[in-house]
Amino acid sequence: MVALVASAAAVAVVAPAINSDKRDQRQEDRELEDKAEEDALEAGLPLKLAPGTSYYGPSWYVSNASYGTDQLNGNPFKEDGGEAVPSWAWLEKNWTPLSATGLSVSVESQHKTTVLVQALKLRDVDCSAPVPDGTLLRPPGIGDGGEVTPTVDMGMRVDSSRPVTRVVKGLTLGAPYTSQVALDKGDAREFRIIFTAQEKACSFQADLLVYSKGKQYRLRLPSSWGKGGKPASYTFTVAPPHKPYKSHYVVNAANMLVAVPDTHIKWNGQGPTYTGNGELSYW
Incomplete structure (x- = not known):
């Protein structure tokens, strides 16, 4: 026992x-x-990139194709209509942003040491295409996302002989950008980045220049995002104004494409303003 x-x-x-x-x-x-x-x-890379919320897309688009004065008049603009009918996907595939394009991107630091975000750099720039003169179009307005954390704004004129990273106010480029943003591990900031063109129509890709652990990195910036916050494309396009255009359209408050006369478009610097009432008219 x-x-x-x-x-x-x-x-x-x-x-x-x-x-x-x-x-x-x-x-x-x-x-x-x-x-x-x-x-x-x-x-790995010093920053993790994700879609931001502070850039609402181009205010106007242009196309080489002329849609006449009634070809699209009265057609609906379908938010999720795909590439074959007037929609955001249709604009992205067939049209070029006028004067300015860009993106907002949220960055999160991944390295133990401080990461410095310094500037922009272009790659694969092609400004040999003709400036679109067929149709000028204003897409639907997009409301802002309410109050957001202050962004870091920077931009670049793509068709300049020597593109330089510049400060941005609204969609206007100012003095050369001389700051750098310091991020410790886990820190996150949102960047709003604008690219402009004044004389040439250009396609290009762009990098964010980042310094970490004694080394400079070039992080490629997405031009559009797909499902799950994954990059869908890296190629941007932008074109300067070409006046007059063969046809002019706006999307009105009812999400309807409306043909408008040239006299209803007022130009102020690089950008047009629509002065009509958005009603269908067969002038």
């Missing part, structure tokens, strides 16, 4: 020791996994 009691006591002692060993092993495995994940982040 004494032997049985002693054996049970031994088992009771061994069992907690085994459980403790298992807990220690699980803890060690978790620590190794965390370290592997951290090492991967340190070896």
Whole structure:
């Protein structure tokens, strides 16, 4: 009987020791996994990019095609209509932003050391295409997202002989951008980036210049985002004004395409303003 009691006591002692060993092993495995994940982040790009919310798209678009004075008149603008009918996808595929294009992007620092966001850099610039003169179109208005955290604004004139990163006010480029944004690990900021053209129609890609751990990185900026916040394209397009256009359209408050006469378009600097009432008319 004494032997049985002693054996049970031994088992009771061994069992907690085994459980403790298992807990220690699980803890060690978790620590190794965390370290592997951290090492991967340190070896990777210094910033994680995600869609921002502070850029609402071009105010006007232009096309080489002339849609006449009634070809689209009265047609609905379908928000999710696809590339074959008037919609956002149709604009993105077939039209060029007028005067200015851009994006907003949220960046989050991934490195232990401070990451410095410094400037913009262009790549694959092609300004050889003719300036579109067929149709001028104002898309539907997009309401803002309410109060947002102040953004870091910077921009660049794409068709300049020597493009320089500049400060931005509204959609207007100002003095050269000389600041840099410091981000510690886990810090996030939203950048609103504007690209303009004054003389040539251009397609291009763009990078955000970032400095981390003694090295400069070029992070490619998406021109559009797809499902799950993944980049859908990296190629931007932008064109300067070409007056007069062969036809003019606006999307009215009822999401209807309306043909408007040239006399209802007022030009102020680089940008047009529609002065009509948005009603269908067959002038």
